[in-house]
Amino acid sequence: NAGVMQNPRHLVRRRGQEARLRCSPMKGHSHVYWYRQLPEEGLKFMVYLQKENIIDESGMPKERFSAEFPKEGPSILRIQQVVRGDSAAYFCASSRDRLETDTQYFGPGTRLTVL
Amino acid sequence: DAKTTQPNSMESNEEEPVHLPCNHSTISGTDYIHWYRQLPSQGPEYVIHGLTSNVNNRMASLAIAEDRKSSTLILHRATLRDAAVYYCILWKTGANNLFFGTGTRLTVIP
Numbered sequence: 001n002a003g004v005m006q007n008p009r010h011l012v013r014r015r016g017q018e019a020r021l022r023c024s025p026m027k028g029h030s031h032v033y034w035y036r037q038l039p040e041e042g043l044k045f046m047v048y049l050q051k052e053n054i055i056d057e058s059g060m061p062k063e064r065f066s067a068e069f070p071k072e073g074p075s076i077l078r079i080q081q082v083v084r085g086d087s088a089a090y091f092c093a094s095s096r097d098r099l100e101t102d103t104q105y106f107g108p109g110t111r112l113t114v115l
Numbered sequence: 116d117a118k119t120t121q122p123n124s125m126e127s128n129e130e131e132p133v134h135l136p137c138n139h140s141t142i143s144g145t146d147y148i149h150w151y152r153q154l155p156s157q158g159p160e161y162v163i164h165g166l167t168s169n170v171n172n173r174m175a176s177l178a179i180a181e182d183r184k185s186s187t188l189i190l191h192r193a194t195l196r197d198a199a200v201y202y203c204i205l206w207k208t209g210a211n212n213l214f215f216g217t218g219t220r221l222t223v224i225p
Contacts, residue, residue, distance in 0.1 A: 004158075033211075033212060035212075035215075041217065042202065042215035042216050042217050042218060043159065043213075043215040044215070045211075045212035045213070045214070048211040048212060055211060056211040056212070059212070091158045091159070093158070093159075103149070103161045103164065104161065104213060105161070106158030106159045106160065107158050108157055108158050109157070109158050
């Protein structure tokens with residue numbers, strides 16, 4: 001059973017470009033979570049999605065960031081008009097059920113560098 | 116988010132037991148104690164979790180104080196592959212995410 005997959009693993013963008021990060025959850029998992037980790041810091045929650053629904057986006061910046069988890073295909077975290085402060089590692093996690101009864105399984109992350 | 120306090124760093128000799136402490140004095144009755152670890156350049160990995168009783172699995176043991184205000188993650192025999200940042204996290208019933216602090220960076224000395 002493949003784990004959580006993220007691509008690309010490394011992404012370089014210039015200021016003002018768009019970054020698109022993809023996450024394929026583990027097979028059978030319908031809950032997806034995105035976290036951001038700045039250098040030398042812990043992970044910060046961004047958004048929690050179930051298939052086709054955003055459940056909690058309280059950690060996501062109001063502007064330029066959006067996330068989706070369509071019925072078919074991976075979850076996408078999209079950052080428009082990137083700035084240098086967006087440089088970070090972005091981790092996706094998935095779980096089969098809500099956190100009451102299951103743990104989160106994390107992907108290897110996408111390291112975004114904004115020049 | 117419920118707060119946990121961990122030492123910034125710890126060292127252990129290879130093949131010796133390691134006790135990683137965590138204080139969570141504001142824990143409430145339904146908060147679960149989760150431990151994750153993050154190896155260099157990787158995503159976090161689940162280690163163990165518990166509510167009130169001590170827990171054991173193939174990776175580690177979790178000892179929870181009787182008043183639940185602290186807990187200890189025990190690695191019975193540290194290996195070089197255990198070098199990582201270990202996060203102690205309180206998960207509140209109904210929360211949608213895990214709150215990661217800065218964790219304890221464990222160095223294993225050969």
